[in-house]
Amino acid sequence: MSGAFQGKVAIITGSSSGIGKTTALQFARQGASVVINGRSKDKLDELRATMEEEGLSVLAIAADITAYKECERLIAETVKHFGGVDILINNASLTMNDTFENIHPDTFNQVLLSNTLGAMMPTKAALSQLKQSKGSVVFISSLAGLHGLPAGSAYCAGKMALTGFWQSLRIELDHTGIHFGICYVSFTQNDKDKRMLAGAGELVEVDERPALLKQSQEQVASAIVRCVRKRKAKVVLSRFGKFISVMFRYMPRITLFLVTLINNRRIAA
Numbered sequence: 001m002s003g004a005f006q007g008k009v010a011i012i013t014g015s016s017s018g019i020g021k022t023t024a025l026q027f028a029r030q031g032a033s034v035v036i037n038g039r040s041k042d043k044l045d046e047l048r049a050t051m052e053e054e055g056l057s058v059l060a061i062a063a064d065i066t067a068y069k070e071c072e073r074l075i076a077e078t079v080k081h082f083g084g085v086d087i088l089i090n091n092a093s094l095t096m097n098d099t100f101e102n103i104h105p106d107t108f109n110q111v112l113l114s115n116t117l118g119a120m121m122p123t124k125a126a127l128s129q130l131k132q133s134k135g136s137v138v139f140i141s142s143l144a145g146l147h148g149l150p151a152g153s154a155y156c157a158g159k160m161a162l163t164g165f166w167q168s169l170r171i172e173l174d175h176t177g178i179h180f181g182i183c184y185v186s187f188t189q190n191d192k193d194k195r196m197l198a199g200a201g202e203l204v205e206v207d208e209r210p211a212l213l214k215q216s217q218e219q220v221a222s223a224i225v226r227c228v229r230k231r232k233a234k235v236v237l238s239r240f241g242k243f244i245s246v247m248f249r250y251m252p253r254i255t256l257f258l259v260t261l262i263n264n265r266r267i268a269a
């Protein structure tokens with residue numbers, strides 16, 4: 001398989017479904033040897049089989065990326081199989097849909113950890129390999145990483161923490177030649193079976209967003225791949241995302257007023 005990423009090894013965390021899966025496919029179709037990851041081995045095996053049928057170079061590693069030991073194993077198995085690591089896409093995440101008042105501390109912890117340590121631990125474990133390859137690390141954030149949103153306190157806190165982490169690493173590790181990028185993903189089409197965590201940890205359906213505002217998973221994956229290829233630092237996806245980001249930045253009071261108004265109306269309805 002030839003392409004822009006020929007000879008490169010890319011790990012995409014949380015790639016058994018959704019945006020991660022589409023990103024893994026795009027990297028592999030552009031020549032990369034790809035490591036797919038998630039906690040469910042069955043989902044990974046299914047995707048691995050499909051990718052192998054297409055002739056793509058793939059390794060499936062089930063690992064919980066919030067645990068450092070698991071991340072060390074993820075990297076060690078990748079290096080053993082493919083010889084190194086060039087690209088790490090920190091995509092895995094758990095999403096929530098409940099108020100701070102309702103959410104159980106354990107559920108809060110789970111969401112926060114998956115969005116913070118879940119990106120930080122794989123980066124830590126892969127660092128020496130990435131220094132050797134002068135590779136690329138991309139953090140997958142969200143509009144929730146630009147401003148707090150209702151019913152998503154732990155998710156927003158986690159995605160915002162990623163911004164601080166990304167900024168620290170860009171400065172601290174500038175001399176290593178590693179590229180650190182962050183993508184603020186906007187509303188995106190979800191897999192039909194995607195679920196979010198609510199109060200006591202039960203899984204609930206995802207809130208529908210207006211179809212017009214949603215990007216396809218292919219569009220989002222293409223932006224992530226482009227971020228690596230062009231070694232971009234910060235990408236805000238979609239016209240809607242860019243508009244919201246400008247509003248949050250330059251008109252914070254009006255934006256806060258509008259978001260609060262919408263939320264209060266939702267509660268009253």
Ligand SMILES: NC(=O)c1ccc[n+]([C@@H]2O[C@H](COP(=O)([O-])OP(=O)(O)OC[C@H]3O[C@@H](n4cnc5c(N)ncnc54)[C@H](OP(=O)(O)O)[C@@H]3O)[C@@H](O)[C@H]2O)c1
Pocket residue numbers: 013014015016017018019020037038039040041043063064065066090091092093094114118140141142143185186187188189190191194195
């Ligand atoms: N979809 C959107 O509208 C949207 C918008 C903005 C930002 N984003 C961001 O885009 C990224 C992908 O979102 P998505 O909608 O594609 O999510 P998704 O379909 O729910 O997929 C999440 C992936 O993460 C894996 N995962 C979760 N916790 C894990 C853990 N502890 N260790 C290893 N793997 C784990 C899941 O597999 P297992 O369950 O098998 O572990 C799954 O493969 C996330 O960072 C999300 O915050 C999405």
